[in-house]
Amino acid sequence: MWILIILGGGIVVLILGPISITGFGDIDWFLSSVVKAIIALILVAVWILILSKLKNWIFKKEIQS
Numbered sequence: 001m002w003i004l005i006i007l008g009g010g011i012v013v014l015i016l017g018p019i020s021i022t023g024f025g026d027i028d029w030f031l032s033s034v035v036k037a038i039i040a041l042i043l044v045a046v047w048i049l050i051l052s053k054l055k056n057w058i059f060k061k062e063i064q065s
Helices: 002-016 025-064
Strands: none
Touching: 002 025
16 A cells, blocks of 8 residues: 555656746746645545545455455
C-alpha cells in the first residue's frame, strides 16, 4: 500500500511539475501555484478513493477465501 502511495506522489509531481501560467505579469507564480494546488487536491482525493476501493476489494477477496 505504501508503494502505491509513493507512486501516486511521483505521478502528481510528473503531472503538475511542468504546468506554468504566463501572461499575468507579477502574479504568474501565484496563479501557477494555485492551479497546481487545486489539481493536486483533486488528484489526492481521487487517489485516496482508488486506494480505498483497492483495499476493500483485496480484503473482501481474502475474507471470502
